[in-house]
Amino acid sequence: MSLDPAMVRRIAKLARIRLADDEVPRLQGELNAILGYVEQLAAVDVDGVAPLTGGAQMTMRMREDRVTDGGIPDHVLANAPDRIGDFFAVPKVVE
Amino acid sequence: MSYTIGGETGPWELVIGLEVHAQIISKSKLFSGAATEFGAEPNSQVSFIDAGFPGMLPVINRECVAQAVRTGLGLDARINLISRFDRKNYFYADLPQGYQISQYDQPIVGAGTVEIELESGETRSIGITRLHLEQDAGKSMHDQHASKSFVDLNRSGVALMEIVSEPDMRNPEEAGAYLRKLRTILRYLGTCDGNMDEGSMRADVNVSVRKPGEAFRTRCEVKNVNSIRFVMQAVETEARRQIEVWESGGVVEQETRLFDPARGVTRSMRSKEDAHDYRYFPEPDLLPLVLDETWVAALKNDLPELPDAKRARLVRDFGISAYESAIFVMERATADFFETVAKGRDAKLVANWMLGDFFAALNRTGRNIEDSPVSAKNLGALLDLISDATINGKIAKEVFEIMVETGDTPGAIIEARGLRQVTDTGAIDTAIDRVLAANADKVAEYKSGKEKLFGFFVGQVMKAMAGKGNPALVNEALKTKLG
Amino acid sequence: MTMLDLTIAEALDALAAKRISAVELTEAHIGAVEALNPRLNAFITTTPDIARDRAKAADAARAAGNAPALAGIPLAIKDLFCTEGVRTTAASKILAPFIPPYESTVTARLKAAGSVMLGKANLDEFAMGSSNITSGFGPVENPWQRADGAKLVPGGSSGGSASAVAARIALGATGTDTGGSIRQxxxxxxIAGIKPTYGRCSRFGIVAFASSLDQAGSMARTVEDCAxxxxAMSGFDEKDSTSADRPVPDFRAACARGVKGLRIGIPAEYRVDGMAPEIEKLWQSGIDWLKRAGADIIDVSLPHTQYGLPVYYIVAPAEASSNLARYDGVRFGARVDGEDLIDLYERTRAAGFGAEVKRRVMIGTYVLSAGYYDAYYLRAQKVRALILRDFTEAFAKIDALLTPTAPSAAFAIGEKMDDPVTMYLNDVFTVPASLAGVPAMSIPAGQDARGLPLGLQVIGRHFDEETVFAVSSAIERAAGFTALPGLRAGATP
Known part of the structure; x- marks a missing residue:
């Protein structure tokens, strides 16, 4: 599978990364090189193999339902690039 | 006969499935220790986890898992002892992590059913496909500023159950009945408050149409409908739109639409959908959720009586009609109220009073059964006063209205206002004598055969006694006196 | 020999015996950082004031007789660990203004243990790289030098940590390892560096790269110091669902265990085509050393080794593409304004992310996207299961594996940079242990013809870091690696 320029743009759009026109051919080459490299996995027989999804071979612990966090709006908002009142502000979204 | 919408080319059937997002009742969020209360100050119920800060990790809340299991059990569904979490990736201002943690192909609850009752008295079984756990997003406000949207993350990370039905409903009534029944079950279980205007229950409606006997045609999803009435309207509106598309030679395309209740139309959200490729993959910050069978059994053991069982029991134990019972069990509090009043009393009388004056009073005053001005105890006391002939039925209605207004006990009202029924035959005789004397002409007419006048005499006597005469005694004495 | 040449073990002894004070030790390191960091660029942010405060506190605690385990030990903290009130960048411009209002669990533990933070060490941007050239704050220089005078890379992603420890401007450092970022x-x-078992150190507060692979570890000049x-870094953390709830053994004691009777596996598949003869020779020396120390050497097969890298370069970018979605200019970090929200996202991320991060985010986005998930991501996770099975089967017969750490010594800035795949091959020996989640350590064991250091890698069973330390210590003793880098604190330039 090889990526064409339209696909490179589509992926960038999905990843929300603006690409300049001249970046597309370079990225196309690099991404295709990586995809070409990983292509060798097609040779592995994986019939009946369950995928390994996580790094830890354990089951999940659960926490008790207690309020232990929150109540820190100033800390939550301290790094905001645009804060208005106690809200994060972004350019107006039209739904 | 089955429900159809008539088009130019003949009748069309509707096929409806619902995806309901129900906010789980819990103190803290699904993956963080921040509080979940509705209506808090902006960003005051937000942890760094909920705000998607670097290095923050989710840890699951046991109670939210328990609530999902309880709901699954209440829907008579399979509980999956192993389930998994996945990330659903998309960018949005109120989705801080850039993904929603959800369950994609291994949900916590599998297939189940909900029984619905229709106005015709018929019941139908609606299949539940699955129920899964996921996080809610935050809230964007677009009307606070000329050029900016404001983001409040208080809701971000609150636990939701997405309950997906089979496409088993065939008309708007069934969709409405399903939602109502589901809400009743969730409220009984205490897993969701079902409050649609606060957004704690929202529905996505899948609608398609077909000619009778056909296979399914393409469906459209109408997103985020926030009342039962709107769901029923959205079904019909969307079905009519699709029929028009098909009949004009067009093809219905699978898409997400939005219901506009003000204009009574659905419109396409396709622009938004284009960019979406959710790239689900297993959430690597969480491990498989493995439930202990004995824990699930204990939850099952502790489940409250559910509406269907309660309805049958009320009929069996109290001898009320299935119809009356169905009304009482719609809300657990109503059924509890009925049971409290009916215990040791004439259940039929209790049912009549509740379905009549009592519900009317609630409606009129805009109150819920939980904060009813007339408590179960006071209503019971009022009915007792009728049974022991302290007051008659007519006075009881008067007393009841005063109870609604003041919240006082019926005993106090009767004493304070001297409404006790008169059973003193001497007083009754005196009143009758006075009435008969004042209406000698009518007495003569009665005696000459106009027996219809008996009611007139009863009325006059009761009036003379300010309504407090014991009706049976008045009748009896009148009959004697009139010969 | 100055205070800067002490090992952590020696420094703790000297502090305990009051031959030196924490303030003296810290001042010496602050001075060394000031002298050498402008050249090495090993730190993105230095924190001398915090270091002095903590050193004073350490001395006070020692005077009061309640000095914690690492009281007064100056460390470099990889700038991937969030530190409360201290800028944390992950070496990305997108986090340049970010000051965390919280502390990572690992650094909180190190702080509670009395250690002294000298500053935040440079790294590859978001830990994505094997050379430290992808840092948004400039490359790090390796303190080792080649005769041709070319500036060498320190490796990556924990390049700042490694450079600082090697150049003796920190006694030790934290690192993180996703596919070899501590060991390479x-x-x-x-120097020595260990990636413990996945789940041994909490990931809470560490800027995530690939969640199922990321693991914090230690870097120092000796195996014992790493232990x-x-x-101090390890232990269960209820804030990380993948943290292992099991006791932390005495790693330091394990260093002295010896290897008599241990079965050491030599995986045939690590003998890759074109391996440099000096690396092959060093590997053989390692085998001989362990044999002489009483270990049994057993040839084993890890048949899916060659698929480690392609699996890694699907799984890690996939997770990264999702983990890095939160850098959107809305709640923290740098923002580039836009006409609308999408425009803001795209400009912010285009300006904030460097080339390698963009490549990996895009690859990750692609392999997860509709229609490609099964062919790439799902297949990779299945092969990952086979890689884990290889290790599990091997560990039924052996106690630890011995391999080279990297296919070459440090290269110069500018070399191996023709295309991303060539650079990725650096991780060929380190990636399999990451995919399997098993502990692995690199020990300095020799030098190449140009005098540059080479490491050997010891891989152990899940949660058996003790055997890894025992074997590594045996190699360290036998190798007698004493060579010093040219650029180091106290050396005449």
């Missing part, structure tokens, strides 16, 4: 720079810089640091 340790090998390139002639001391790791002991």
């Amino acid at each position: 720079p340790a090998s390139f810089c002639g 001391i640091l790791l002991g």
